[in-house]
Amino acid sequence: MYILDRYILKEFIKGLFLCLVALIFVYIVVDLFDYISRFIDKGVGIFGILQYYIYELPSAINLLCPMAILIACFVSVGNMSKHFELVAIRGSGISSFRITLPLVVLGCIITICMFISGQTLVPRSLEAKEKFKREKIDKLPPKKEGSTRNVYFVGEGNKFYKIDFVDGSNNTVRGITVYTFSDDMRLVERIDAGSGTYERPVWIFHKGIIRRWDKTDNTEWAFKFDSIKVDWLKEGVDAFLQERKNPETMNYIELKRYIDFRRRGGYDVTGELSDLYYMISYQFINLIIILLGVPLAEKVRTSGLILGFAVAMFSSFLYWGFTQLGRAFGKAGIISPALGSWLPNIIFAVAGAMLIIDNIKR
Numbered sequence: 001m002y003i004l005d006r007y008i009l010k011e012f013i014k015g016l017f018l019c020l021v022a023l024i025f026v027y028i029v030v031d032l033f034d035y036i037s038r039f040i041d042k043g044v045g046i047f048g049i050l051q052y053y054i055y056e057l058p059s060a061i062n063l064l065c066p067m068a069i070l071i072a073c074f075v076s077v078g079n080m081s082k083h084f085e086l087v088a089i090r091g092s093g094i095s096s097f098r099i100t101l102p103l104v105v106l107g108c109i110i111t112i113c114m115f116i117s118g119q120t121l122v123p124r125s126l127e128a129k130e131k132f133k134r135e136k137i138d139k140l141p142p143k144k145e146g147s148t149r150n151v152y153f154v155g156e157g158n159k160f161y162k163i164d165f166v167d168g169s170n171n172t173v174r175g176i177t178v179y180t181f182s183d184d185m186r187l188v189e190r191i192d193a194g195s196g197t198y199e200r201p202v203w204i205f206h207k208g209i210i211r212r213w214d215k216t217d218n219t220e221w222a223f224k225f226d227s228i229k230v231d232w233l234k235e236g237v238d239a240f241l242q243e244r245k246n247p248e249t250m251n252y253i254e255l256k257r258y259i260d261f262r263r264r265g266g267y268d269v270t271g272e273l274s275d276l277y278y279m280i281s282y283q284f285i286n287l288i289i290i291l292l293g294v295p296l297a298e299k300v301r302t303s304g305l306i307l308g309f310a311v312a313m314f315s316s317f318l319y320w321g322f323t324q325l326g327r328a329f330g331k332a333g334i335i336s337p338a339l340g341s342w343l344p345n346i347i348f349a350v351a352g353a354m355l356i357i358d359n360i361k362r
Helices: 004-042 046-082 085-091 098-121 121-137 237-242 253-266 272-300 305-332 337-361
Strands: 147-155 159-167 172-181 189-198 202-213 221-230
Touching: 004 046, 004 098, 046 085, 046 098, 046 121, 046 189, 046 272, 046 305, 085 098, 098 121, 098 272, 147 172, 147 237, 172 237, 253 272, 272 305, 272 337, 305 337
Parallel strands: none
Antiparallel strands: 147 159, 159 172, 172 189, 189 202, 202 221
C-alpha cells in the first residue's frame, strides 16, 4: 500500500509542479503585457521588473494553486483511469476511497502550508511590492516608516481623538486633542496636549490644558498641566499606525486587532469581518478542489478526458463564483460574514464527498 501511495503522490506532485509553473508563467506574461508600457515610461530596467515579479510571486502562487491542483488531478489520476491503472488497482481489492486518501492528506498539508504562507510571506511580499511600486515605478519619495499624520478615531466612553502626528519609532505623538461627549452628545470635556508618550500600558500627556463644561449652567473651567497619566486610552502607538495600513497586507492577528480597534470606536466592521473569515476559509479551497477533482478524474475512462475536465472546470468556476458571492453578501450585511465565507466551502465539500461515495459504490 505504501508503494501505491508513493506512486500516486509522485504522479500528482509532478503534475502539480509543472502545472503551477506553467500557470505562473502565463500569469506573469499576461500581467507584463499590461504593465510593460508603464515600466518603459518610468525607466524600470530588467532587474527592476524581475524584482517586482519576485514580490508578486507568493500571492500568485496562493491565487493559482487551486487551478494547478485541479489540472494535476486530471494529469495524474485522469491518466491512471484512462490507461486502466485504476481498474487494475480496484481489481486487487483496493477501494476508490483508499486511492483518494493520500491525495486528501496531501490536500490538508497544502492547505496548512498555504495558510502559513498567507499569514507570513504573502502580506510581507505585498507590502514590499507596494513600496517598490511607490519608490521605483511611481518615483514618489519613500514613506517614513512607523509614522503617520492626521489620525482621527472614536474611542470608548464617548471620546473622539484627533492626533496630528504619530511617531512609532519612539512611541510618541504630537498635537493630540481629546473630546468627551455626554450621552446626549453635549461636549463636556476637551483635552489639548502638545505631545504624548506611550509607556505601556498607559499614556503620558505633556504640556496641555483641560477644559470642562458644567452640564447644568454650561459654565467652563480649565487648568493647565505639565504632564498627566492617561489610563483610559487603551490603544497603543501600533493601533494608530495600523489604522493606515492596507488590510490586504495584514495577517490574521493584525486584521483582528484592526477590527477590534474599529469596533471599540463604534465603526461598522462587517466588511472587515468578512475579510477576516475569508482569510481562513479561502485556504480550504485547495482541499475541496481535490475532493471535487479526484472523483471526477476517476470517471475519465467512461466520460472522456475532455468532458470530465470541462465538468471539473465548470464546478470549480461555480465554486469560485459562490465563494465571491458569499463574500459580497457578507460584506453587504445581507448574511452574516461567517456564513458568507464558509457556506460555499460546506456545500462543495459535501458535493465532493458525495462524488467519492458514488465512486466507492461502483
